[in-house]
Amino acid sequence: MIPFNILGKVFSTFGHFIYPKSVREALCAFLEPLEKDAKVLDVGAGTGLLCEFAHECRDDLVYVALDPYEGMLKYAKDFVETTIGTAEDLPFEKSSFDVLMMGEALHHFKDVDLALSEVVRVLKPEGKLFIYDFDKSTFRGKSICKGEKLLGEPGNFFDPKVLKEKLQGYGFQVETQNHAWRYTLCATLHKS
Ligand SMILES: C[S@@+](CC[C@H](N)C(=O)[O-])C[C@H]1O[C@@H](n2cnc3c(N)ncnc32)[C@H](O)[C@@H]1O
Numbered sequence: 001m002i003p004f005n006i007l008g009k010v011f012s013t014f015g016h017f018i019y020p021k022s023v024r025e026a027l028c029a030f031l032e033p034l035e036k037d038a039k040v041l042d043v044g045a046g047t048g049l050l051c052e053f054a055h056e057c058r059d060d061l062v063y064v065a066l067d068p069y070e071g072m073l074k075y076a077k078d079f080v081e082t083t084i085g086t087a088e089d090l091p092f093e094k095s096s097f098d099v100l101m102m103g104e105a106l107h108h109f110k111d112v113d114l115a116l117s118e119v120v121r122v123l124k125p126e127g128k129l130f131i132y133d134f135d136k137s138t139f140r141g142k143s144i145c146k147g148e149k150l151l152g153e154p155g156n157f158f159d160p161k162v163l164k165e166k167l168q169g170y171g172f173q174v175e176t177q178n179h180a181w182r183y184t185l186c187a188t189l190h191k192s
Contacts (some may be wrong), residue, residue: 002108003154004046005071008111011048012075018104019053023132026177026184028057030130031099036060038098041122043087043115044105048076054101055079062098066090087115092122099123101130107148107157120170129172131178131185135160140181160185167179 004011031040031054042050045065054078055063063080066087067073073082085091087102087109100119103121109115119129135141137159149155158166160176160183167174172187 001115002148004067005069006086008047008069008072008075011049011072015047015049019049020179020182022179023182023184024053024056026102026179027053027130027132030128030184030186031058031061032110034058034061034098034128037062039096040064040101041090041092041097043068043080043090043100043102043119044108045073045076045080045103046105048073049080050101050103051074051080052077057190062116087118090122094121095124095127095177096122097124097127099128099130101132103132104134106131106133107145107155108153109146109152109156110154116167116170120189120191123191125189127189129167129185129187129189131156131182131187135178135181135183136159139183182189 040061042065047068048065051063065076065080066083066085068086076082086112088187136157145155145157171190174187175186
């Protein structure tokens, strides 16, 4: 297992290197139509890096970061509210958030389907989901997947086409964008 609880300093210092400019631009384009004070939950937030990038283009939204480890969350910026928890058991009421986002986090979740059912529960109807992760259909993505499994991580990496189909099964309308060996996915939830 990767010892995230003692890696907060490393992620807060070097984490931004895993976010290419095109991914940050995709995030800002995704956030652009949101209304002021929309509530955004960063799941598997680590040190809250995705919230920081989001805040650079939308400083009028409300940011909440969730992660299992205080050792990561303690590095989050002051504008971010932090909560300890896991994606598989989100400690929030149903329909609490306008937006959920996950940056390089989905592949660490032990039970992706349980996590996605929690995503659907806490998102408002017509809520939005943003995912950034490594593309398993590429050589580099596949290699990272193998490496993480050797470290004892779940290694739940996806080919974005496969993840798109999975999310459609949960009621999302989905668009994906390739960024070389990485991808972003933007989705809207249609639930009654
Ligand atoms: C590679 S880090 C990415 C952190 C952050 N999103 C970023 O982009 O810098 C993966 C994060 O997922 C978290 N994580 C691992 N298992 C999790 C789970 N079951 N639910 C939520 N977060 C989890 C880890 O603690 C870690 O902070």
